[in-house]
Amino acid sequence: MKVHVVESSLKTKAVSTRIPFKFGVYVLRTVPIAELTLTVEAEDGSTEIGRSSDLLIPKWFDKSPDTSPEEDSAALARSAEQAAAKYIEAGSQSAFDLWKDVYDEQVGARDHRDADVLVRGFGVALAERALIDATCRLAGLSFYQALCSGALGFEAERVIPETRGWSPERLAQPLMSIAVRHTVGMLDPLTISEIPPDERIDDGLPQALEQDIETYGLRWFKVKVTGDPMIDRERLRNVARVVFATTDRDVKFTLDGNEGCTDLEAFAGTLEDLAKDETCGRLIKNTVLIEQPLPRRDTFDAAANRSLERLSRIAPVIIDEADTDALAFQRAIEIGYKGVSVKACKGVFRAVANRALIDTRGDGKLFQSGEDLTNLGSVPLQQDLALQATLGIQNVERNGHHYFRGLDHLDDAVCAKLVESLPGLYTERDRLTQLWIEHGSLDLAGIADGLGLGGELGPLFMEKPN
Numbered sequence: 001m002k003v004h005v006v007e008s009s010l011k012t013k014a015v016s017t018r019i020p021f022k023f024g025v026y027v028l029r030t031v032p033i034a035e036l037t038l039t040v041e042a043e044d045g046s047t048e049i050g051r052s053s054d055l056l057i058p059k060w061f062d063k064s065p066d067t068s069p070e071e072d073s074a075a076l077a078r079s080a081e082q083a084a085a086k087y088i089e090a091g092s093q094s095a096f097d098l099w100k101d102v103y104d105e106q107v108g109a110r111d112h113r114d115a116d117v118l119v120r121g122f123g124v125a126l127a128e129r130a131l132i133d134a135t136c137r138l139a140g141l142s143f144y145q146a147l148c149s150g151a152l153g154f155e156a157e158r159v160i161p162e163t164r165g166w167s168p169e170r171l172a173q174p175l176m177s178i179a180v181r182h183t184v185g186m187l188d189p190l191t192i193s194e195i196p197p198d199e200r201i202d203d204g205l206p207q208a209l210e211q212d213i214e215t216y217g218l219r220w221f222k223v224k225v226t227g228d229p230m231i232d233r234e235r236l237r238n239v240a241r242v243v244f245a246t247t248d249r250d251v252k253f254t255l256d257g258n259e260g261c262t263d264l265e266a267f268a269g270t271l272e273d274l275a276k277d278e279t280c281g282r283l284i285k286n287t288v289l290i291e292q293p294l295p296r297r298d299t300f301d302a303a304a305n306r307s308l309e310r311l312s313r314i315a316p317v318i319i320d321e322a323d324t325d326a327l328a329f330q331r332a333i334e335i336g337y338k339g340v341s342v343k344a345c346k347g348v349f350r351a352v353a354n355r356a357l358i359d360t361r362g363d364g365k366l367f368q369s370g371e372d373l374t375n376l377g378s379v380p381l382q383q384d385l386a387l388q389a390t391l392g393i394q395n396v397e398r399n400g401h402h403y404f405r406g407l408d409h410l411d412d413a414v415c416a417k418l419v420e421s422l423p424g425l426y427t428e429r430d431r432l433t434q435l436w437i438e439h440g441s442l443d444l445a446g447i448a449d450g451l452g453l454g455g456e457l458g459p460l461f462m463e464k465p466n
Helices: 069-089 095-108 117-139 143-149 209-216 229-246 264-275 281-285 308-312 328-335 348-361 379-390 412-421
Strands: 003-023 026-042 047-055 177-184 220-224 252-256 287-291 317-319 339-342 367-371 395-397 426-429 432-435 441-443
Touching (some): 003 069, 003 095, 026 117, 047 117, 069 095, 095 117, 095 348, 143 379, 177 209, 177 379, 209 229, 220 229, 229 264, 229 281, 264 281, 281 287, 317 328, 328 348, 339 348, 348 367, 348 379, 412 426, 412 432
Parallel strands (some): 177 220, 252 287, 287 317, 339 367
Antiparallel strands (some): 003 026, 177 441, 426 432
């Protein structure tokens, strides 16, 4: 199916967190959120609006200390505008062909070690999602249907040549529910008693980890670590105490190094010691993966990875920030990494190509993991969930409902329509539209199988009546 992007529009607005969050080297309190719309025309002259949206988080992709938060957010917005313009220039092609042309020009020709590769990729991916959304709607199909039917024109081997012969038809039907993996950040209080009375938030939503577990029935947790043995030992013991004292569920953990571990040998030693610890042993035993311990610049360096095998005996190690380009996962596998993050903000077609690589290798040891923290409802959240469900990823990092206050960044009329259209995903309580998490999981009815990329999407900006 050939389509042509004829118009684009990018708008932003500021949203505030209800709880400060330490995002790498930056503490997030207020951040811009962007919404991109593309007007896309089919060969028969029919048109559709495709949407995508993301937070423009400073120090997310580019963690340079030499730029201000405002400069970082502006660079992400500029990247999206540039990519959208390239899509318009690319003419009439399949959605995949359009993406491939723009991706190759904006990202593919760059050295993967360049500081701005992830920023450039962000813009391409934001426009890619709007393009996919519009194409699916023009075809009257869900993302899964459009992918498997060939309406999007996807060819994995043109992204990763090794996957020659793989077809999206190998994918199972999308998941209709997905478990929430709750991030425990370095600043997050674990118990309500830790929070001074004058800092407690009375907005009807949980604030401390113990409250989140009780409110949402959580059973998956992602714990941020630093690579500093003294800090990590104390933090992991404290997390273990609270989780196991609050729930008797069979819980699982992932550990996120967030590029902070410069010595894998020392980090592995710390975790080995904690595995024997009376308080923390169960947490380490129930850890299913370790995410991006090394800085991205060292991830593909053989010397820096000498202790990767030792660390992998505790849990398989995946790349995240080092997933800079289409062949990054392939390079990581050769070194000894077993997994790669899935983030819609890094690209939909790239994620599907990585799934194709996993199927092609077929050894049962490689995997993808859903790792995208602050996807707010409606558009960013629903589109990422549609991607995760299509790839069969059973749990996903998801904390926008914790650090931000429900859907209060959307118009009341938009919220009301979302609750009506997607009652399994959203609910209204105490006059606040919020994510509905039951027994630690999200209901994906209308998302995984909904029209377009993510089903009924609630726009960030209300359209003015004619």
